[in-house]
Amino acid sequence: MISCFRSTSAPARISRGSSCGNASLIGHSAGYGQYEGRISQGKAYQLARNSALSTYLQHRRSWLPRTSRIMRVSGSTVESFIVSCAHSAAWRLWRCVSPLLRLIPRSQHEQWLTKRLRVDCEDFPPLCETSGSDARDEWADNQSRLRHLIAARDPSVFLTWDVIAKTMFVPFARYTTIELAFLQHRLDWNRWRSAIRECRAGLPFPYLPYPLSSANAIHHAYHLCLFEERTGFQTHKFRTICEFGGGYGSMCRIARRLGFAGQYLIFDLPEFSALQRYYLGSVGSDVVAISDSNELAFTVARCEGPSLFIATWSLSESPANLRQQILRSVSDFDCFLIAYQNRFGDEDNQAFFRGLPSKMQDTSWETRPLAHLPGNNYLYGLKTNKQRHGEA
Numbered sequence: 001m002i003s004c005f006r007s008t009s010a011p012a013r014i015s016r017g018s019s020c021g022n023a024s025l026i027g028h029s030a031g032y033g034q035y036e037g038r039i040s041q042g043k044a045y046q047l048a049r050n051s052a053l054s055t056y057l058q059h060r061r062s063w064l065p066r067t068s069r070i071m072r073v074s075g076s077t078v079e080s081f082i083v084s085c086a087h088s089a090a091w092r093l094w095r096c097v098s099p100l101l102r103l104i105p106r107s108q109h110e111q112w113l114t115k116r117l118r119v120d121c122e123d124f125p126p127l128c129e130t131s132g133s134d135a136r137d138e139w140a141d142n143q144s145r146l147r148h149l150i151a152a153r154d155p156s157v158f159l160t161w162d163v164i165a166k167t168m169f170v171p172f173a174r175y176t177t178i179e180l181a182f183l184q185h186r187l188d189w190n191r192w193r194s195a196i197r198e199c200r201a202g203l204p205f206p207y208l209p210y211p212l213s214s215a216n217a218i219h220h221a222y223h224l225c226l227f228e229e230r231t232g233f234q235t236h237k238f239r240t241i242c243e244f245g246g247g248y249g250s251m252c253r254i255a256r257r258l259g260f261a262g263q264y265l266i267f268d269l270p271e272f273s274a275l276q277r278y279y280l281g282s283v284g285s286d287v288v289a290i291s292d293s294n295e296l297a298f299t300v301a302r303c304e305g306p307s308l309f310i311a312t313w314s315l316s317e318s319p320a321n322l323r324q325q326i327l328r329s330v331s332d333f334d335c336f337l338i339a340y341q342n343r344f345g346d347e348d349n350q351a352f353f354r355g356l357p358s359k360m361q362d363t364s365w366e367t368r369p370l371a372h373l374p375g376n377n378y379l380y381g382l383k384t385n386k387q388r389h390g391e392a
Contacts, residue, residue: 239262241260367379
């Protein structure tokens with residue numbers, strides 16, 4: 001079985017470290033930058049001058065003041081504080097009201113999914129004992145808490161559970177305003193608007209400035225959008241996607257909404273694999289949820305290309321031996337989308353990921369700092385000896 005690791009799509013701690021250097025991969029506009037509420041346009045452009053987004057902003061000056069009026073993300077503004085307080089109050093109310101939803105009759109399909117989830121829970125292996133590692137011990141506590149909630153609570157509102165909100169569902173974050181604005185001002189916004197539209201499975205808390213979606217859905221769509229821009233590969237053209245640490249399955253749902261019709265694999269802890277099967281079954285999305293590393297290697301070896309490997313803040317929060325094992329399993333994949341923080345505990349992630357080019361020499365790598373999440377980075381990988389399927 002696998003060791004304990006964080007399975008989420010947002011960083012647990014936003015460290016304040018130095019950013020990695022950049023390397024050129026493909027000459028596509030990256031679209032990174034920062035927005036600041038009610039500041040002068042000159043300062044906004046200065047903040048974005050080292051990003052490809054600065055050129056984009058110069059051609060779209062007309063919407064920058066409007067965006068600034070609607071969404072203020074500067075930490076020093078009163079408006080930002082009020083918005084944060086409003087989200088916190090609404091989130092507490094949302095969690096208080098959610099138990100009342102158990103009074104709503106469930107369909108036979110929902111009842112079957114709940115029963116299967118609890119049967120899976122009964123078959124979980126015993127949890128590992130105290131390991132001496134704070135991260136592993138914390139995740140053992142999270143697994144134990146999730147097992148209890150699955151057995152005792154209504155899973156139709158699992159996104160309101162404390163352990164889920166703490167580890168993988170962000171009800172509100174300031175960076176969401178930046179990412180939503182970026183998606184909204186794209187020429188293909190209709191495509192992304194459809195992808196981030198939320199469903200009621202799990203009872204996701206709506207993102208108040210755009211209540212048709214959630215902060216999590218916007219964040220995951222932003223990852224895929226920047227990946228497509230940077231590499232030229234569109235999500236729906238892959239035949240296999242393997243995600244390491246897939247949370248409750250949100251990234252998979254968005255990929256399906258973008259038209260991906262191939263095999264989607266998620267490698268995660270047993271409890272979260274069961275939750276992924278429940279959630280994605282509720283929204284009608286197919287997934288192969290795996291918790292055994294040997295099964296993963298066996299399945300990946302038989303995958304069809306082109307293929308994409310995704311690991312957003314999961315690989316960087318895993319033990320070194322598990323990282324190496326996962327990377328060996330997916331070494332033949334065509335593309336890589338990885339997000340990581342500079343440091344996790346005592347682990348120097350910058351040093352680890354800078355060493356990837358020497359270990360996977362048939363892959364071209366590019367590191368891009370997240371301008372609106374200091375101390376965090378994207379790492380894109382593209383096989384150099386295979387044709388891009390957009391040109392095949």
